[in-house]
Amino acid sequence: MVLSKTWQNFFRETGEMSRFTWRFFAHGFKPRYEFAEFFRQCFLIGYKSLPLIGLTGFILGLVLTLQLRPSLIDYGVESQLPAMVGIAIVREIGPVITALIFAGKIGSSIGAELGSMKVTEQIDAMEVSGTNPFKYLVVTRVLAATLMLPVLVILSDGISLYGSYLGVNIRGITSFNLFFKQVFDALSFSDLSPAFIKTFFFGFAVGMIGCYKGYNSQKGTEGVGRSANSAVVVSSLLIFIIDLVVVQVTDILGLN
Amino acid sequence: MQAEQETIPFIQRVTAQQPVISIHHLYKSFGTNAVLIDLNFLLNKGENVAVLGKSGSGKSVMIKCIIGLLRPDSGEINVLGKEVTTLNQEELDRIRVRVGFLFQSNALYDSMTVRENLEFPLRRHWIQITPAESNEKVMDALTNVGLAHTVDMMPAELSGGMRKRIALARTLILNPDIMLYDEPTTGLDPITGREISQLMAELGEKYNTSSVIISHDMNCIRTTADRVVMLIDGRCYTEGKYEELKKSNDPNVKQFFE
Numbered sequence: 482m483v484l485s486k487t488w489q490n491f492f493r494e495t496g497e498m499s500r501f502t503w504r505f506f507a508h509g510f511k512p513r514y515e516f517a518e519f520f521r522q523c524f525l526i527g528y529k530s531l532p533l534i535g536l537t538g539f540i541l542g543l544v545l546t547l548q549l550r551p552s553l554i555d556y557g558v559e560s561q562l563p564a565m566v567g568i569a570i571v572r573e574i575g576p577v578i579t580a581l582i583f584a585g586k587i588g589s590s591i592g593a594e595l596g597s598m599k600v601t602e603q604i605d606a607m608e609v610s611g612t613n614p615f616k617y618l619v620v621t622r623v624l625a626a627t628l629m630l631p632v633l634v635i636l637s638d639g640i641s642l643y644g645s646y647l648g649v650n651i652r653g654i655t656s657f658n659l660f661f662k663q664v665f666d667a668l669s670f671s672d673l674s675p676a677f678i679k680t681f682f683f684g685f686a687v688g689m690i691g692c693y694k695g696y697n698s699q700k701g702t703e704g705v706g707r708s709a710n711s712a713v714v715v716s717s718l719l720i721f722i723i724d725l726v727v728v729q730v731t732d733i734l735g736l737n
Numbered sequence: 738m739q740a741e742q743e744t745i746p747f748i749q750r751v752t753a754q755q756p757v758i759s760i761h762h763l764y765k766s767f768g769t770n771a772v773l774i775d776l777n778f779l780l781n782k783g784e785n786v787a788v789l790g791k792s793g794s795g796k797s798v799m800i801k802c803i804i805g806l807l808r809p810d811s812g813e814i815n816v817l818g819k820e821v822t823t824l825n826q827e828e829l830d831r832i833r834v835r836v837g838f839l840f841q842s843n844a845l846y847d848s849m850t851v852r853e854n855l856e857f858p859l860r861r862h863w864i865q866i867t868p869a870e871s872n873e874k875v876m877d878a879l880t881n882v883g884l885a886h887t888v889d890m891m892p893a894e895l896s897g898g899m900r901k902r903i904a905l906a907r908t909l910i911l912n913p914d915i916m917l918y919d920e921p922t923t924g925l926d927p928i929t930g931r932e933i934s935q936l937m938a939e940l941g942e943k944y945n946t947s948s949v950i951i952s953h954d955m956n957c958i959r960t961t962a963d964r965v966v967m968l969i970d971g972r973c974y975t976e977g978k979y980e981e982l983k984k985s986n987d988p989n990v991k992q993f994f995e
């Protein structure tokens with residue numbers, strides 16, 4: 482059976498990506514450690530996406546609350562509003578939306594940065610200057626993305642819930658304490674832990690794909706653009722796939 | 738006995754120019770694209786050799802093999818007495834301290850200032866150096882290329898010629914024994930190109946480097962090179978002094994001088 486060109490490319494890409502990921506685990510945890518660059522990347526990656534993620538989180542919580550309210554009133558369970566919004570945000574919407582925005586912002590910027598470093602031979606220049614560019618550029622960025630996304634998700638969840646609290650108060654009246662008591666009563670450990678754990682995988686995927694695409698960028702400015710673009714597309718897709726897998730796994734483990 | 742004592746110094750005098758780079762039977766291909774086919778090349782100490790060839794003839798591939806950025810398929814590459822293809826990472830790094838590489842696209846780090854760019858090789862090569870010495874080296878290197886005032890600027894703020902000079906300064910900051918120039922004047926206007934060529938010749942003289950200069954700029958080759966090697970279809974087609982080649986009637990050689 483002859484595979485079509487598209488499928489051949491798909492399998493080649495997947496294979497190359499797996500090799501790249503393997504390289505990360507094979508080399509990433511051996512010295513020399515690039516601590517300074519790692520902390521710089523943590524700061525850049527976390528800080529750069531903070532305003533955007535904060536704003537979208539806020540709007541998300543607010544809108545979700547306003548839209549859920551009429552339905553809940555229909556069923557006569559308006560008092561369950563904080564609990565429902567809380568679960569929706571913490572378990573699914575917060576992590577996934579934040580990760581998608583993170584992919585758009587950070588995935589593309591990593592892809593473009595490494596891509597232009599590749600085509601202007603900066604990566605080669607690092608290598609002849611006694612630096613392992615894979616460790617200096619890729620490992621630091623992937624680790625920073627993996628560790629920063631969970632932090633951003635927690636912040637975003639918090640801001641979303643605050644947005645939701647304001648949303649509740651547009652039509653009704655709830656005290657801040659009561660609102661958050663209701664939210665946290667509804668949440669159990671098994672709601673939090675899978676949601677939290679999957680964000681590490683999301684961050685890893687965004688960092689890894691961004692670096693892979695940039696590192697293998699084709700010559701020319703067009704190649705750099707394509708790297709940035711496909712970094713976003715592929716990592717967004719991966720976020721949903723990981724989400725699906727995590728749901729299945731936690732289901733099997735009885736964590737749901 | 739008497740004769741032997743006389744011949745030994747005699748032989749040494751002839752071979753006083755030891756090769757710092759020697760390449761034997763080098764093969765390199767990318768997939769089905771055979772780029773270098775049985776390439777042989779010698780660079781003697783103190784010599785400046787220009788490598789001439791059409792775009793895509795594998796010139797960049799050749800010098801990237803020399804510095805170990807690309808692994809050849811087969812063949813020997815001897816640099817400063819070490820076989821590059823068999824070295825481990827640490828030994829390779831030690832060779833790379835002594836071989837400077839000026840990249841075709843300058844390869845200045847966009848995210849760093851000029852100072853950080855120049856400090857990068859100093860910091861990364863585990864060279865024992867105090868901040869004061871490092872600063873002095875940076876300023877020296879920049880003064881050499883006449884750009885001391887740009888020390889706190891970003892590469893994006895500089896013109897093409899200035900960027901080339903900064904890249905040159907960054908390459909020379911480790912005082913390498915060998916310089917590999919990949920098309921140092923391509924993309925520059927003729928006047929700036931001439932300035933860069935002169936700078937290369939001056940600095941080569943000052944620091945007593947041997948160099949490989951890849952170029953199709955005849956002015957640059959005339960200013961900087963003692964010998965010209967012509968690369969066609971992945972082989973050394975011919976070599977000689979600039980004037981000799983210029984007079985050649987071979988159409989393959991002539992086309993470069995038109």
Ligand SMILES: Nc1ncnc2c1ncn2[C@@H]1O[C@H](COP(=O)(O)OP(=O)(O)OP(=O)(O)O)[C@@H](O)[C@H]1O
Pocket residue numbers: 767770772790791792793794795796797798799841
């Ligand atoms: N990393 C690579 N992967 C695949 N093919 C490559 C790679 N590097 C170079 N090549 C191929 O090798 C050939 C020679 O490339 P090279 O860059 O050495 O040319 P060049 O002589 O330096 O030309 P130019 O004057 O344009 O710089 C080209 O056909 C190019 O496609």
Ligand SMILES: [Mg+2]
Pocket residue numbers: 796797798841919920
């Ligand atoms: Mg080239």
